[in-house]
Amino acid sequence: MAFQPRPLFPERSARDLYGSDLRRYREAAGLSLSQLGEVLKFSKAHLSRIETAESLPPKGLSEKLDAAFGTDGHFCRLFPLAALEEFPNRYRRYMELAAQAALLESYTEIVHGLLQTPAFATAALRAGDPFASDEEINQKVAARIKQQARLHGSTPPRYWFIMDEVALRRPVGDSLIMRDQMQALLNTAELRHVTLQILPFAAGYHSETGGSLTLLTLSGRSVVAYEEGSRSGTLIEENGIVAKCQAYYDLLRAQALSPRDSLAVIGTALKGFEHAARSVAEE
Structure with missing residues (x-):
């Protein structure tokens, strides 16, 4: 053919x-x-x-x-x-809604893009597209970091992040990048409008294994969902399916560690990467 x-x-x-x-x-x-x-x-x-x-x-x-x-x-x-159009068309509608949301709730198997340091974002994007040019990667990193402005703005929405424990265990880049990323997670979790939970390995297989789920609560309390795999994403606006996605997320929230225990796990990961970084420096 x-x-x-x-x-x-x-x-x-x-x-x-x-x-x-x-x-x-x-x-x-x-x-x-x-x-x-x-x-x-x-x-x-x-x-x-x-x-x-x-x-x-x-x-x-x-x-x-x-x-x-x-x-x-x-x-x-x-x-x-x-x-002017930083994101491909299939993501643009989602990005527009995310910029308006009063509440963003997400589950990811990697550190969420809104929480990534520039170095982590660069390493993650490079690993995800090893054949891309440096300029392509730099463009994507700049767009990703730009999206973080609302998180750190003067009148931010509410954020609820659930991250899989694998995000703390699978290295992205070197130990220095992971050390700084763990510290950035701890710093962001201190913000009053941010809740961060870790879904432990002990939670086992679940509805979002292998992908990610985001819920956006818009003005008027309407909610849309966004599911994403490694190469594609789907915006969901049908009420019945969105309700199922909300139920899936509620189950993940219940299975995740408490915010306090989650910070302790991130702190332990930070110490591990600090030790690894020192070992490399001493070699």
């Missing part, structure tokens, strides 16, 4: 339009992604992700595209609009 490129949806956003026009001009020039990558001195994989709006076009690419296709500044004019 002949290869079929992924369909594009230029009508969805400026970011999608940028990618669609990139493919349109590329195909009109009779160039494959590999050939265009050679012309631009650019990664084929990165170009592919830009075409499908998975990655933002980096600075400097638009000028190269206009020069290669003779498009008289078309991509340079489109770039500022595309650059």
Whole structure:
């Protein structure tokens, strides 16, 4: 069966339009992604992700595209609009709602993005996409850290984080990164609008094993749910399914350690990574 490129949806956003026009001009020039990558001195994989709006076009690419296709500044004019859209279309609706929520409740198997240090975020994103360019990773880290502004703002919403114990045990990056991340968790947990719990290994297999669940309580007390796997996410707004997600979350909350005991477990993890960091420094 002949290869079929992924369909594009230029009508969805400026970011999608940028990618669609990139493919349109590329195909009109009779160039494959590999050939265009050679012309631009650019990664084929990165170009592919830009075409499908998975990655933002980096600075400097638009000028190269206009020069290669003779498009008289078309991509340079489109770039500022595309650059405003930090997240792919499938996440954008969720991000918009999260920015409005009065209460965010989440379960994750890794340190939640709102709680990550820049170094941890960089290591996690690099591990999740080992073929991405440094610029792609830096863009994603900057977008992730920007989302933390509301958590630390003057009038923040309420946050309730449940993290799996594996988030404290599986290293992301080196022991220094994990040490600083554990300390950051303890610092954030001291905020009055934040509740942090650890779901211990003893809780066993549960409804969200292998994924994550977020509940957003909006104005008027309406609630939406968001479930995410390693490569995709689903926004749930149907009342009946949202109610089930709330029940799942309540069970996780009941099985998790108390906030006080959770902080003790994080403190123990911190000491372990501090010891590991000292050992490495002494070698």
